[in-house]
Amino acid sequence: MSASSGETPPLVSRNRPLMLVGAMAAMVMYTLDTTIANVALPHMTASLSATQDTITWVLTSYVLASAVALPLAGWLVDKFGIRTMMLASVLLFTVASMLCGVAQNLEQMVLFRVLQGLGGAFLSPLAQTVTLDSSTPAERPKMMGLYTQGVMLGPITGPIIGGFLTDNYNWRWVFYVNLPVGLICFLLLWLYLPKTPTRHRRVDITGWVLVALTVSAIQLILDRGLTLDWFASAEIVAYAVVALAGAWLAIFHLSGTAQPLFPAALFHDRNFTVGLAFMFLIGLVMMSVMALLPGLLQQIYGYTPLQSGMLLAPRGIGMLASITLFGRFMTKIDARALLALGLLLMGGSMWLMTGWSLEMPRGPIIMAGLLQGLGLSFTFMPMNLISFATLPPHLRTDASSLGNLMRNLGSSIGISAASVELARNIQVNHAELGAHVTRTLVPFDLDRITAYGGTGETLLRVMDGMVNQQAAMIAYINDFYAMAMACVVAIPLLMLVKPAKPAPPR
Helix, strand or coil, rough: CCCCCCCCCCCCCCHHHHHHHHHHHEEEEEEEECCCHHHHHHHHHHHHCCCCCCCCCHHHHHHHHHHHHHHHHHHHHHCCHHHHHHHHHHHHHHHHHHHHHHCCCCCHHHHHHHHHHHHHHHHHHHHHHHHHHCCCCCCCCHHHHHHHHHHHHHHHCCCCCCCCHHHHHHCCHHHHHHHHCCCCCHHHHHHCCCCCCCCCCCCCCCHHHHHHHHHHHHHHHHHHCCCHHHHHHHHHHHHHHHHHHHHHHHHHHHHCCCCCCHHHHHHHHHHHHHHHHHHHHHHHHHHHHHHHHHHHHHHHHCCHHHHHHHHHHHHHHHHHHHHHHHHHHHCCCHHHHHHHHHHHHHHHHHHHHCCCCCCCCCCHHHHHHHHHHHHHHHHHHHHHHHHHCCCCCHHHHHHHHHHHHHHHHHHHHHHHHHHHHHHHHHHHHHHHHHHHCCCCHHCCCCHHHHHHHHHHHHHHHHHHHHHHHHHHHHEEEHHHHHHHHHHHHHHHHHHCCCCCCCCCCC
């Protein structure tokens, strides 16, 4: 992967392969932690004295912290340089991972996950910038494919690693595993990531505060709404007012200030703007599915954490197979056609999942995973090519941070919305199914239930459990329907994308 002799990339390292290993491993470590804790959530619930509703804060606090920090990436890189920012981010992420492993209650875990999210927020956009800036224009499609595989590797392998560690050790090891990886990344980046020029740039603190308030208020509505009965609660109403006011003020401020949080030139590029919408969608669908499936596989089908992690592995197999077979051809085909194909495959996999039932072999689970992996591989790389093909180099860090912000927002909102809909639908479905449980369907005499003593109470609990299991299955299927529709409905947006042309020289 050496740069072509006729051109010199903007970032030159004395050992580019090891520098890229350090940068990519740091990014994979961050993306890994978006899903590695998923399969361990049922075990963490009791250990941290949490409930099924509040344990998802372990996921959303991490993603939300990253989303809030990401808008500052461009300014921080200009002020301190890529080298300093990557080293600081890797160090904070590693220390926060250790703290997550020793957390004793939900409050501590959420705090440490916030620190972990803040530390990891910049790893993905900085790794993307290092990958692009250390390559020549001719190498960039191949390097973008490498970066895409890294982005996908973490969320896909996370459940397998998390399941293995939870089964064979305990859930705390899903965080301790970051310690050796983080130290190796820090050493490689310290040795081989060169310093980059810095420049003075005024930061738009007002814009950042408004964006952070808006994003945080929306997340709090989703996280607390079900518990507080939504807009019947004054607290939720207050969050809604903050979200609406913050969004309106943010739009007004960012469109009128001389030096906004994100350069205005980014939004003048139609391809990049449309790409942001797809990044939000992919984050929403991919992370929602990865958050829902471990609970479905463990609590409905009775698989162990390791077994459920292995059943999620076909997504990685499908992705790697398509990258291996078709990766070299992806840059030669219209990215819009590839992205449409990817969305159709993802929507098709969700549609297959709506046919799942309580009694089902592993085959449909594996088939849906393979199809979803194929769809993801045909989505990520074309989406990045569309978004960055027409942007000049000096906007890449800001563009990458904004793209990751949109993907994180989609992930955080998707996880919360899917969890809320799941819990609500379980309650609704339980009430509707319970209303149809009549005397003729019960295999014992309800009038003499007290005569059975403890056995009668056990029979009623068994029946309630069966109704609740069926209600949960229907709720999962409803979520899969919604995700399938979201993939298909987004395809017409591709008509707004222009064929890629080289970016004008700076």
